[in-house]
Amino acid sequence: MFKLAKFAKSTLFVATTCFVIGSAVAQNSSTRFPGIGRVATPAEVAAWDIDVRPDFKGLPKGSGSVEQGQKLWESKCSVCHGTFGESNEIFTPIIGGTSADDIKTGRVASLSDRKQPQRTTIMKVATVSSLWDYIYRAMPWNAPRSLTPDDTFALVAYLLSMAEVVPDDFVLSNTNIAEVQKRMPNRNGMTLKHGMWNSKGTPDVHATACMHNCVQFVQIGSELPDYARNAQGNIAEQNRQYGPFRGSDSTKPPLAKLPGAAGEGLAHASETHAISKGPAALFKSENCTACHAMNSKLVGPSVADIASKYQGQSGALDKLMAKVKNGGSGVWGAIPMPPQAQLSEEDRKTLVTWVLSGGK
Amino acid sequence: MSDPKRRGQIQQAPENFLSQDLIADLNQNGMDDTRRGFMRNGFMAALGGAVGLGASMNVLASAEGDPAILEKQVWQTTLGKNVATMPYGAPSIYEANLIRRESPGLTRVSAASVAFTPLQGLFGIITPNGLHFERQHQGWYNIDPEKHRLMVNGLVKHNRVFTMNDLMRLPSVSRIHFIECGANTGLEWGNVAVPTVQYTHGMLSCCEFTGVPLAALLEECGADLKQGKYLLAEGGDGSGMTRTINLSDVLNEAIVAWGMNGEMLRPENGFPLRLVVPGVQGVSWVKWLRRLEVGDMPYATKDEAVHYNDLMPDGMARQYTSIQECKSVITTPSGGQQLLDKGFYNVSGLAWSGRGKVKRVDVSFDGGNNWKTARLETPVLSKALTRFNIDWVWDGSPAILQSRAIDDTGYVQPSIKLLRDVRGTRSIYHNNAIQSWKVGTNGEVSNVQVG
Numbered sequence: 001m002f003k004l005a006k007f008a009k010s011t012l013f014v015a016t017t018c019f020v021i022g023s024a025v026a027q028n029s030s031t032r033f034p035g036i037g038r039v040a041t042p043a044e045v046a047a048w049d050i051d052v053r054p055d056f057k058g059l060p061k062g063s064g065s066v067e068q069g070q071k072l073w074e075s076k077c078s079v080c081h082g083t084f085g086e087s088n089e090i091f092t093p094i095i096g097g098t099s100a101d102d103i104k105t106g107r108v109a110s111l112s113d114r115k116q117p118q119r120t121t122i123m124k125v126a127t128v129s130s131l132w133d134y135i136y137r138a139m140p141w142n143a144p145r146s147l148t149p150d151d152t153f154a155l156v157a158y159l160l161s162m163a164e165v166v167p168d169d170f171v172l173s174n175t176n177i178a179e180v181q182k183r184m185p186n187r188n189g190m191t192l193k194h195g196m197w198n199s200k201g202t203p204d205v206h207a208t209a210c211m212h213n214c215v216q217f218v219q220i221g222s223e224l225p226d227y228a229r230n231a232q233g234n235i236a237e238q239n240r241q242y243g244p245f246r247g248s249d250s251t252k253p254p255l256a257k258l259p260g261a262a263g264e265g266l267a268h269a270s271e272t273h274a275i276s277k278g279p280a281a282l283f284k285s286e287n288c289t290a291c292h293a294m295n296s297k298l299v300g301p302s303v304a305d306i307a308s309k310y311q312g313q314s315g316a317l318d319k320l321m322a323k324v325k326n327g328g329s330g331v332w333g334a335i336p337m338p339p340q341a342q343l344s345e346e347d348r349k350t351l352v353t354w355v356l357s358g359g360k
Numbered sequence: 361m362s363d364p365k366r367r368g369q370i371q372q373a374p375e376n377f378l379s380q381d382l383i384a385d386l387n388q389n390g391m392d393d394t395r396r397g398f399m400r401n402g403f404m405a406a407l408g409g410a411v412g413l414g415a416s417m418n419v420l421a422s423a424e425g426d427p428a429i430l431e432k433q434v435w436q437t438t439l440g441k442n443v444a445t446m447p448y449g450a451p452s453i454y455e456a457n458l459i460r461r462e463s464p465g466l467t468r469v470s471a472a473s474v475a476f477t478p479l480q481g482l483f484g485i486i487t488p489n490g491l492h493f494e495r496q497h498q499g500w501y502n503i504d505p506e507k508h509r510l511m512v513n514g515l516v517k518h519n520r521v522f523t524m525n526d527l528m529r530l531p532s533v534s535r536i537h538f539i540e541c542g543a544n545t546g547l548e549w550g551n552v553a554v555p556t557v558q559y560t561h562g563m564l565s566c567c568e569f570t571g572v573p574l575a576a577l578l579e580e581c582g583a584d585l586k587q588g589k590y591l592l593a594e595g596g597d598g599s600g601m602t603r604t605i606n607l608s609d610v611l612n613e614a615i616v617a618w619g620m621n622g623e624m625l626r627p628e629n630g631f632p633l634r635l636v637v638p639g640v641q642g643v644s645w646v647k648w649l650r651r652l653e654v655g656d657m658p659y660a661t662k663d664e665a666v667h668y669n670d671l672m673p674d675g676m677a678r679q680y681t682s683i684q685e686c687k688s689v690i691t692t693p694s695g696g697q698q699l700l701d702k703g704f705y706n707v708s709g710l711a712w713s714g715r716g717k718v719k720r721v722d723v724s725f726d727g728g729n730n731w732k733t734a735r736l737e738t739p740v741l742s743k744a745l746t747r748f749n750i751d752w753v754w755d756g757s758p759a760i761l762q763s764r765a766i767d768d769t770g771y772v773q774p775s776i777k778l779l780r781d782v783r784g785t786r787s788i789y790h791n792n793a794i795q796s797w798k799v800g801t802n803g804e805v806s807n808v809q810v811g
Contacts, residue, residue, distance in 0.1 A: 037522040037523075044519075051592055051659060062463060089468065109675070126660070127665060130662055133662065137602070138497075142497070142600070144600065190677050190678075194681060195683075197609075198682075199714065203782075207773065208772060209720075213730065219810065222552040224552050224695070229555065233461075237457075238696070239480060244692075247556075247697060248696055248698040250696065257802055258700075258803045259698065298476070349446045
């Protein structure tokens, strides 16, 4: 479609073009689409170009100790990831499953010996830059981009100390991170030798298109377990209720025979057309579920815990409505509740009333 | 007496429900209200016995015909709604069951979760925008397009910034492509885990995307494509989603897109701007695209260092696995559905390949022992969903339905056993195995794995 880059022409053009650095209407360097786009200022590039590559290009200067990292971790991270990065409550565990021997070989043995029940981040990650980049750009979960480079060095140092990649008194910095890379437990555990990195790659399985008498014996190796029949909700309500293929009523055992004229087991359209509204739907649509669950602690307290704490207290409604509007912290731990100024007065009242009732 | 859910069918009357006397009377004197009453009573009496005899017996809903025809309906006899009552429109209330759904228990937080496309109810190859699957990493926002920027930097002559106004002035293309999450069907690597095609295969959609070709944009910025073999695409969400794109491979097909099926992208699919990388797993189609950096090495970002790589039995992980290999699935009938009766059915499904066009789809009704070639419906497009159909007369005996796609590179979709023989059972991503649906004698369709 587009012949790529005849650069000679545009280079000449660029050389003769005057740039007004910092101006929003800097000259266009292009010959093809004049007037489209502008040159980015150095400050703009610095603000956005935050990625850190495996060769550490892009890594800012800075440092942080394991000790500093531990303090940050306990106030900002442990609520989701556990004190030792071991929690499996919200996200998969970060730490666990690696050994001193892995640090020597650069291959995590538990990835092949299957002794570890779950694959942790530290078992899988091959490059320390990946940890640094992600924590800096996207953590903490409810306040991404709030960490400084020094915070990030400290948090990475703390994680690596828990995995025993660095000692407890270690200070990680931009000058020694390349040395740390040489101790990453799974640094030799990744390969690019496969056929799925580009569209012309060679596939690893080679099936044949047999047409007749292809298998001597058809054997079912796995079926849906009984407990999973209704685990995704009633399948009857997840299908069109007219036409040739209805959903089976998964709240009930399978039919004994074909539904036929009796229609037994087929759901009625009128039963499933109500669209859920009310406080529970609002709680979900306003994204409260990102931090609060009904009965278990996530980033914030559960609905049940809030209801029980404020049960019978006068003024709880007004107090919590103000808190939802303006945000707050300190009652349930160090993670602050961000302000929810987008909610109407009415929606806030509905939500808080519902939460105080324990979600009833 | 008659079953409301069977009303549309013209059914045979039970035999001998008219007495010989009434037949003679009708022949001699014709029909009137009294005789019509006699007929109805005789029919109802006979029907009572017929239902008791067997559910599959065809019976006429009433002596005179189908009430849906004989009775005047409210929509025929009263004034309907005004134009623009629903200015952007919405599906019929009778379609309320076909929606995106989360799989309970898959993740603990909905801001980092998946909502699956209801493939079991869709037709053709285009996914309606409201049903396009969702995968969020840190929640989605309605981003103000006036405040959205795209920066191009790295190995370019000059770092550049574009507004949406800039981008939408550029020459655009519109192309139909599938997008599939690399983890689609991942729940089924070890064993059968979920009941329906919505949850086994629903991280799959196909739309007409409109935008400026990536190549044109990079050329405009003076990208050094000799050194710069890789592209870092970065999103504007809280996760700042970053993925390495293998530029040398996809440069001629990728699109910096704002349009989806004739409208702007939906917010949950990246409004106002996303990358479209045909044939490559969905995570690389970075949403809320705000930065493209041309570089000379892959970036090993979190989602390509910790997730989205394939763990082999020897403990080595294949990194940067990106291409979605040839795959197909029967969508009707599919798991959790119920066949109403014996007889004819149109069996239908979808096939696709990240390496090109679907060349052929075969369907088996006996668990893979014998295969017949299905009809491919047009259009058959490169790196797009292809719809297939095949006739089937179900005789009421147990059956196992499978589909097997072949693409124009000659690659044949493998069985789950063949795939596991190479990759083991502990992978999560890139499961493109043949799907099996078992039809029981009760007409219920369930998810099984053969072999």
